[in-house]
Amino acid sequence: MKKLVAFLLATVMVMSMLTACGSSEAATETAAEVSESADGATSAALADGVLTVGTNAEFPPFEYVGDDGQPDGFDMALVKAIGEKLGVEVKIENMEFASLVTSIGSKIDIAAAGMTVTEERKQTVDFSNPYYEAVQYVVLPKDSAIASAADLEGKTIGVQLGTTGDFIATDIPGSTVSSYNKAVDAVNDLINGKVDCVIIDKNPALVFESKFEGQVVAVDGAQFDFEIENYAIALPKGDAVLAEQINKAVEELKADGTFDELVKTYIEAE
Numbered sequence: 001m002k003k004l005v006a007f008l009l010a011t012v013m014v015m016s017m018l019t020a021c022g023s024s025e026a027a028t029e030t031a032a033e034v035s036e037s038a039d040g041a042t043s044a045a046l047a048d049g050v051l052t053v054g055t056n057a058e059f060p061p062f063e064y065v066g067d068d069g070q071p072d073g074f075d076m077a078l079v080k081a082i083g084e085k086l087g088v089e090v091k092i093e094n095m096e097f098a099s100l101v102t103s104i105g106s107k108i109d110i111a112a113a114g115m116t117v118t119e120e121r122k123q124t125v126d127f128s129n130p131y132y133e134a135v136q137y138v139v140l141p142k143d144s145a146i147a148s149a150a151d152l153e154g155k156t157i158g159v160q161l162g163t164t165g166d167f168i169a170t171d172i173p174g175s176t177v178s179s180y181n182k183a184v185d186a187v188n189d190l191i192n193g194k195v196d197c198v199i200i201d202k203n204p205a206l207v208f209e210s211k212f213e214g215q216v217v218a219v220d221g222a223q224f225d226f227e228i229e230n231y232a233i234a235l236p237k238g239d240a241v242l243a244e245q246i247n248k249a250v251e252e253l254k255a256d257g258t259f260d261e262l263v264k265t266y267i268e269a270e
């Protein structure tokens, strides 16, 4: 009897060791698969199986803090869907917009933040293929007389720090730029009469227009000769495997209808 118990115990131990080995091997293989391209090049960002995504959840409908206190919005849903395609865990880090680009490669792997592709940012980071087209809008008090590019000259302009709206406002002749960490604070100062207008991306501008209905209006930047911008995911410079994997995942999400679903849920429902 003792012998039989010992034999059974030994069998159970060997079997559980085998299973443990098997599953950890399988997990390593998957992580290695996504972090390695066909020619054997690897992605440092994907190698640990966790994709840390930086954002600034002050930019509805692309990112905002949800009712549960966690970052939510189109970009968050998109990166989670990308993570699922790549078989990696997605962790979101909410931080100041102006810190995102310089945090890539240290605090975060990538940034998804309605970020416009600019030549200046390209000096520091790479970008995925663009996934959304945007333009800056001008948010005005209800009765403002501002209606053209010339009208913006010499005005006090509210912006979110480090955004393309900030760069445009700075270039307007005679402007005084008030920059805020949170876009909503700029809009509050517009309502309080501390700034003459706020320059911010189209979709957040429309969200603020409906949030502060009757107090502010959002005007299309085309009326002020602002150029079309493209949003893309910011990536560590030189990680070609990561860029390829992310672009492929987004292509798949477009092909299978997930991307359009997210646009409907988050952007068009706003």
Ligand code: ARG
Residues within 6 Å of the ligand: 055, 056, 057, 058, 059, 063, 097, 113, 114, 115, 116, 117, 160, 162, 163, 164, 165, 201
């Ligand atoms: N598209 C603008 C830019 O890239 C503004 C983005 C702001 N995004 C945010 N999550 N706060 O500069």
